[in-house]
Amino acid sequence: MVHTAEFLDETPSEISSILAGGYNHPLLREWQQERQLTKNMFIFPLFVTDDPEEETAIPSLPNIKRFGINKLVPYVGSLVQKGLRSVILFGVPLKPGVKDPVGTAADDPNGPVIQAIKALKKNFPDLYIMADVCLCEYTSHGHCGVLYEDGSVNRDLSVRRIAAVAVNYAKAGANSVAPSDMIDGRIREIKLGLMKAGLAHKTFVMSYSAKFSGNLYGPFRDAAGSAPSHGDRKCYQLPSGGKGLAHRALKRDMDEGTDGIIVKPSTFYLDIVRDAAELCPDVPLCTYQVSGEYAMLHAAAEKNVVDLKTIAFESHYGFLRAGARLIISYFTPEFLEWLNQ
Ligand SMILES: NCc1[nH]cc(CCC(=O)O)c1CC(=O)O
Ligand SMILES: [Zn+2]
Numbered sequence: 001m002v003h004t005a006e007f008l009d010e011t012p013s014e015i016s017s018i019l020a021g022g023y024n025h026p027l028l029r030e031w032q033q034e035r036q037l038t039k040n041m042f043i044f045p046l047f048v049t050d051d052p053e054e055e056t057a058i059p060s061l062p063n064i065k066r067f068g069i070n071k072l073v074p075y076v077g078s079l080v081q082k083g084l085r086s087v088i089l090f091g092v093p094l095k096p097g098v099k100d101p102v103g104t105a106a107d108d109p110n111g112p113v114i115q116a117i118k119a120l121k122k123n124f125p126d127l128y129i130m131a132d133v134c135l136c137e138y139t140s141h142g143h144c145g146v147l148y149e150d151g152s153v154n155r156d157l158s159v160r161r162i163a164a165v166a167v168n169y170a171k172a173g174a175n176s177v178a179p180s181d182m183i184d185g186r187i188r189e190i191k192l193g194l195m196k197a198g199l200a201h202k203t204f205v206m207s208y209s210a211k212f213s214g215n216l217y218g219p220f221r222d223a224a225g226s227a228p229s230h231g232d233r234k235c236y237q238l239p240s241g242g243k244g245l246a247h248r249a250l251k252r253d254m255d256e257g258t259d260g261i262i263v264k265p266s267t268f269y270l271d272i273v274r275d276a277a278e279l280c281p282d283v284p285l286c287t288y289q290v291s292g293e294y295a296m297l298h299a300a301a302e303k304n305v306v307d308l309k310t311i312a313f314e315s316h317y318g319f320l321r322a323g324a325r326l327i328i329s330y331f332t333p334e335f336l337e338w339l340n341q
């Protein structure tokens with residue numbers, strides 16, 4: 001009884017200070033984790049070129065290659081066998097002279113994206129095929145929309161052109177279209193276009209709603225050859241300090257009927273991921289670990305600053321904690337292996 005009395009005298013605050021009992025065993029550490037990574041959360045970016053036999057490594061984007069259609073199918077097949085559920089396609093036209101001011105090549109029926117959609121659909125009927133929708137990979141000026149003569153974005157022409165591209169991807173069989181241009185009003189225009197084409201009921205519109213302009217897209221632009229030839233994207237991608245703009249963009253895209261939302265980049269914008277989870281609780285929330293973030297983790301691992309697998313898990317757990325349900329990740333092939341272990 002003396003013991004009980006002492007115990008009661010001394011303690012409530014000290015009892016609650018001991019947390020280690022909660023995670024001193026590997027199983028407990030798993031129990032402490034609210035949500036686990038699963039293979040169905042991963043969306044893998046694929047760069048597709050218009051030379052069918054191409055297979056080229058991208059020096060600034062470790063382990064990622066650009067594929068022509070004939071090389072893409074077997075590569076994707078090997079990943080489907082490991083449990084890949086979903087890909088997002090980016091077209092990379094390499095043929096000289098194919099780029100023009102309105103990005104005609106984006107939805108060329110013989111161009112890389114439409115060809116890839118059809119080939120993947122045919123070979124892997126269960127794979128969920130998303131197509132990034134933007135003009136920058138296809139325009140001679142490298143901007144994401146159609147421009148006025150003074151170089152500023154012509155919103156009306158841009159959103160009409162972007163909607164037409166999205167509809168053509170859906171017609172080719174894309175399950176989802178993901179506009180990454182960030183030009184005002186394109187979600188509404190895409191939804192209307194899909195409705196007119198009779199495709200709205202089977203096409204998931206995944207909006208890059210909060211996409212920030214910054215220094216993290218360099219390796220992607222190497223891979224896609226999509227750096228703007230003049231100026232930058234600061235008049236249509238959000239300024240990195242623009243929290244309020246991000247909230248307004250999220251709400252606007254929800255009002256325009258988007259089916260899903262992407263916050264991009266990821267690690268440097270986890271507050272926005274969290275805000276999006278709270279502002280848009282009724283749609284799947286995705287974050288994109290972009291090329292620059294991915295390349296930085298690889299660079300740090302090469303310098304032995306971090307261990308690649310450990311840091312990859314740590315970064316992706318951060319996305320889950322912040323509230324993301326889906327992750328566009330260049331680490332997808334690795335996770336398909338790691339999540340078996
Ligand atoms: N608008 C096209 C687009 N879609 C996705 C990315 C970047 C993805 C990455 O860096 O991994 C970009 C490049 C950009 O906006 O410049
Ligand atoms: Zn673009």
Ligand SMILES: [Zn+2]
Pocket residue numbers: 243244247248
């Ligand atoms: Zn706000």
